[in-house]
Amino acid sequence: MADETSKRTLPATSWAVLGLLSFGEELSGYDLKKWSDRSLRFFYWSPSFSQIYSELKRLEKAGYTSSRMVAQETGTRDKRVYRITDAGMTAVREWAREAPVDPPVLKHGPMLRLWLGHLLEPEQMREVLGRHQEFAEQMRLHAVADAQSAQDEPAWAYPTLTLKWAERYYASERDLAAAMLDDIEALARARAERPADETLN
Structure with a gap:
């Protein structure tokens, strides 16, 4: 039976791993990593193998997944595969429908460097x-x-x-960087055209 206290304390990584299992496949930790690399990484993040395995243990302890060992070919280690339980499906469905949706948190490295552009050479900013x-x-x-x-x-x-969505998002990021390069050139021209006494202030 699922541990009711765990439902309130599961981190986002747990829900992401449980969500990958909610599609009905029986998956190994390796499979889950591969699936997350092909989907989650574009809009959230892709958990590491160690995160995936620790979350699988947490989810199994909570009663949201079950696992079994599957025999492999001779000379290859048996592998453990995981399946979502009915309790897990109920929990992830409830979470998806009822939990508040966190707004995106923007941690944009190039934008931070642009903000600090006065400390960089123009060519460094163009390179970034x-x-x-x-x-x-x-x-x-x-x-x-x-x-x-x-x-x-x-x-x-x-x-x-x-x-x-990810395709459109990254296209817009590409185009925003191009627009910023144009803006940097415009800023450089404007500074070059200022009278010498203004540029000293």
Whole structure:
């Protein structure tokens, strides 16, 4: 039976892992890591293997998952696979429907560097934004590829929509970095055109 006190204290990582199991598959810790890398990392974060395994232990103790050992080929270690229980499905459904939705917390490294742009050389700032453009485009392409590979799986209809959101989000990040590069150039031109006495103040 599920431990009722655990429902109130489960961290977001637990709900994310339980959510991955809610699609009905029996999954190993390795499978859960692979699935999170193909979905969660685009809009939340991808838990490490150690986080996944610690959360699986917590969820099993709470009665929200069950596990069993599966024999592997000769010479390969048996693996443990996990399945969501009825209590786990009830709990994650209740959490998804009723728990308050936290607003996004923006921790934007390039934006922080831009804020401190007066401490950097202009070329350093351009480099930071250029790298962010490249990163955003790579993430956009990964989201597109993962959405295409998930679209034939009916159970993944909503995760596929989140991948489309991720595609649009990273496209906007790429375009925002390009716009900031233009803004930096405009700022540099404006400063160059100021009278010498103004630039000294």
